[in-house]
Amino acid sequence: xxxxxxxxxTDMGKLVHYIPFLLDWLKQNDEYAGxxxxxxxxxxxxxxxxxxxxxxxxxxxxxGNLNSNQLKEICQGHPLAVWARxxxxxxxxxxxxxxxxxxxxxxxxRSKSLHPGEDPQKVVDILKTDLDRLPRTSFxxxxxxxxxxxxxxxxxxxxxxxxxxxxxxxxxxxxxxRKLSGLVFQLMINNAEAVFSGVSAEPIAVSPPDxxxxxxxxxxxxxxxxxxxxxxxxxxxEPGSADVADKLLEYFDFVEVAQGLQLKxxxxxxxWTSEIAEMKKQGVKGLKWFDNAKTYPPNRLSLLPxxxxxxxxxxxxxxxxxxxxxxxxxxxxxxxxxxxxxxADIYVKEIQMLCDxxxxxxxxxxxxxxxxxxxEVFGSRLENVLDVxxxxxxxxxxxxxxxxxxxxxxxxxxxxxxxFAEHASELKVYAPYISSHMAAIKTLKACLTxxxxxxxxxxxxxAKKLLGGGQPRESQNSFINVWYRLSQxxxxxxxxxxxxxxIQPVQxxxxxxxxxxxxxxxxxxxxxxxxxxxxxxxxxxxxATQINSAVKQHMKLENLFxxxxxxxxxxxxxxxxxxxxxxxxxxxxIG
Numbered sequence: 333x334x335x336x337x338x339x340x341x342t343d344m345g346k347l348v349h350y351i352p353f354l355l356d357w358l359k360q361n362d363e364y365a366g367x368x369x370x371x372x373x374x375x376x377x378x379x380x381x382x383x384x385x386x387x388x389x390x391x392x393x394x395x396g397n398l399n400s401n402q403l404k405e406i407c408q409g410h411p412l413a414v415w416a417r418x419x420x421x422x423x424x425x426x427x428x429x430x431x432x433x434x435x436x437x438x439x440x441x442r443s444k445s446l447h448p449g450e451d452p453q454k455v456v457d458i459l460k461t462d463l464d465r466l467p468r469t470s471f472x473x474x475x476x477x478x479x480x481x482x483x484x485x486x487x488x489x490x491x492x493x494x495x496x497x498x499x500x501x502x503x504x505x506x507x508x509x510r511k512l513s514g515l516v517f518q519l520m521i522n523n524a525e526a527v528f529s530g531v532s533a534e535p536i537a538v539s540p541p542d543x544x545x546x547x548x549x550x551x552x553x554x555x556x557x558x559x560x561x562x563x564x565x566x567x568x569x570e571p572g573s574a575d576v577a578d579k580l581l582e583y584f585d586f587v588e589v590a591q592g593l594q595l596k597x598x599x600x601x602x603x604w605t606s607e608i609a610e611m612k613k614q615g616v617k618g619l620k621w622f623d624n625a626k627t628y629p630p631n632r633l634s635l636l637p638x639x640x641x642x643x644x645x646x647x648x649x650x651x652x653x654x655x656x657x658x659x660x661x662x663x664x665x666x667x668x669x670x671x672x673x674x675x676a677d678i679y680v681k682e683i684q685m686l687c688d689x690x691x692x693x694x695x696x697x698x699x700x701x702x703x704x705x706x707x708e709v710f711g712s713r714l715e716n717v718l719d720v721x722x723x724x725x726x727x728x729x730x731x732x733x734x735x736x737x738x739x740x741x742x743x744x745x746x747x748x749x750x751x752f753a754e755h756a757s758e759l760k761v762y763a764p765y766i767s768s769h770m771a772a773i774k775t776l777k778a779c780l781t782x783x784x785x786x787x788x789x790x791x792x793x794x795a796k797k798l799l800g801g802g803q804p805r806e807s808q809n810s811f812i813n814v815w816y817r818l819s820q821x822x823x824x825x826x827x828x829x830x831x832x833x834x835i836q837p838v839q840x841x842x843x844x845x846x847x848x849x850x851x852x853x854x855x856x857x858x859x860x861x862x863x864x865x866x867x868x869x870x871x872x873x874x875x876a877t878q879i880n881s882a883v884k885q886h887m888k889l890e891n892l893f894x895x896x897x898x899x900x901x902x903x904x905x906x907x908x909x910x911x912x913x914x915x916x917x918x919x920x921x922i923g
Contacts, residue, residue, distance in 0.1 A: 475528030
């Protein structure tokens with residue numbers, strides 16, 4: 333029967349509610365029907381199984397739910413062994429699965445302490461907890477199968493051990509999981525009356541349920557499982573970004589999200605890999621990229637490449653103007669974040685160690701900056717703006733992991749608008765940074781002058797040593813030489829100066845305003861996203877006004893108390909309230 337069209341797993345799912353009738357048909361026509369599963373049914377080839385199921389599906393599609401007489405007519409046209417193999421195929425291959433993976437996993441996890449002679453009440457208490465959550469048709473099909481094997485097999489335990497792994501975990505599962513699933517199936521069969529109370533052992537004489545196979549419970553479980561594993565993956569790979577998982581799966585197709593994860597993180601959640609492999613096996617299109625996909629266990633995080641933060645654009649795709657602007661928003665934020673992150677992690681940490689004397693007193697003297705000066709130039713202000721960018725970039729994953737149109741009517745532009753509207757209140761942390769920027773640069777230049785002066789003296793001293801036969805020692809650990817050396821190791825810092833990096837947070841908020849305004853120009857006023865963009869723009873403008881007000885306050889305080897006081901992160905005069913207002917100004921108004 334070569335050339336038979338194979339049924340898709342989803343088509344098989346439309347036939348699951350006929351399983352109870354098929355099992356009753358087997359039992360009525362063969363008192364040893366259970367023996368078929370490990371006997372003559374194994375000789376039936378896949379082509380015959382799919383051809384038989386295809387005939388049943390065709391009749392179902394043509395006539396709707398089939399009644400008992402219609403089913404009997406179809407069943408009489410094929411040997412009992414064929415129907416036994418069809419039932420087993422539906423249990424193992426239908427989609428949604430009769431026993432969802434999440435239910436199977438929970439069932440096996442709860443059953444680890446059970447053994448073949450276990451107290452029946454304990455078995456019932458453990459098994460029913462998860463089985464009662466199955467859709468009614470799945471519960472009924474599994475119950476009927478257990479009753480059939482119990483009543484018509486010479487050795488029900490042997491059949492259970494052989495079939496359990498294929499029904500619950502599949503052939504590729506580890507041996508321990510397969511053995512446990514066989515034991516669980518054995519206990520279900522031996523305690524079928526109590527476990528499946530409400531499932532009649534009598535043959536059904538009426539048509540299958542009028543309603544089609546209820547997949548709502550399974551779909552809910554599948555969505556919960558996908559979301560849970562995605563949150564775990566994102567928190568592992570990019571801490572702080574797990575809260576976008578729900579919306580990612582709400583706005584975009586599962587396969588699109590998976591491909592986006594692979595492009596960005598060079599990895600997939602382990603459970604997703606198994607699910608997509610099964611989808612590919614079933615002939616689902618658009619999975620060619622999956623051939624090179626990888627999963628990484630969390631304990632091998634060091635082997636992962638750096639996160640690719642830019643939007644995952646398709647090279648052959650011609651982007652609309654709105655999409656190009658959105659991608660620019662994400663790309664510029666990603667570059668800004670990576671630049672400031674490398675500044676903090678690669679450079680600032682190194683000079684802090686040097687000025688604290690952790691690399692020797694000589695290197696500490698050569699640095700040319702004191703601990704207080706390092707705090708004045710960098711300090712917590714740099715960490716604060718980096719935290720804000722981290723949060724924003726995590727939220728922008730909603731439009732960067734998948735760049736196609738989302739299912740929501742507001743589109744990518746609306747998603748961007750909502751992100752900025754929610755994020756705008758956090759921009760107030762830029763106020764202390766911007767207020768202190770000019771003074772910080774002034775301190776930086778003073779330190780540079782100090783280093784240059786020291787280098788000239790050292791050069792003069794080295795010349796004298798050469799004349800006297802000594803060896804000159806060139807300083808390698810002044811803060812500027814450390815920058816030249818370490819900045820070469822970062823693709824984001826290379827070619828930049830310390831000043832060119834420190835100015836970037838000053839430019840950031842005006843950049844947000846400009847990008848949102850540009851996006852609005854290319855968004856039709858009647859588009860659902862337009863009003864959201866207007867709200868986002870207003871929120872960013874309000875934040876910019878607050879920042880400007882704080883900068884003016886800072887200048888006033890600097891004139892009163894001096895630059896050193898306002899640059900000192902521990903000074904009470906430099907503290908701000910939750911709205912970004914300097915407390916010294918607020919208190920002066922209060923009196």
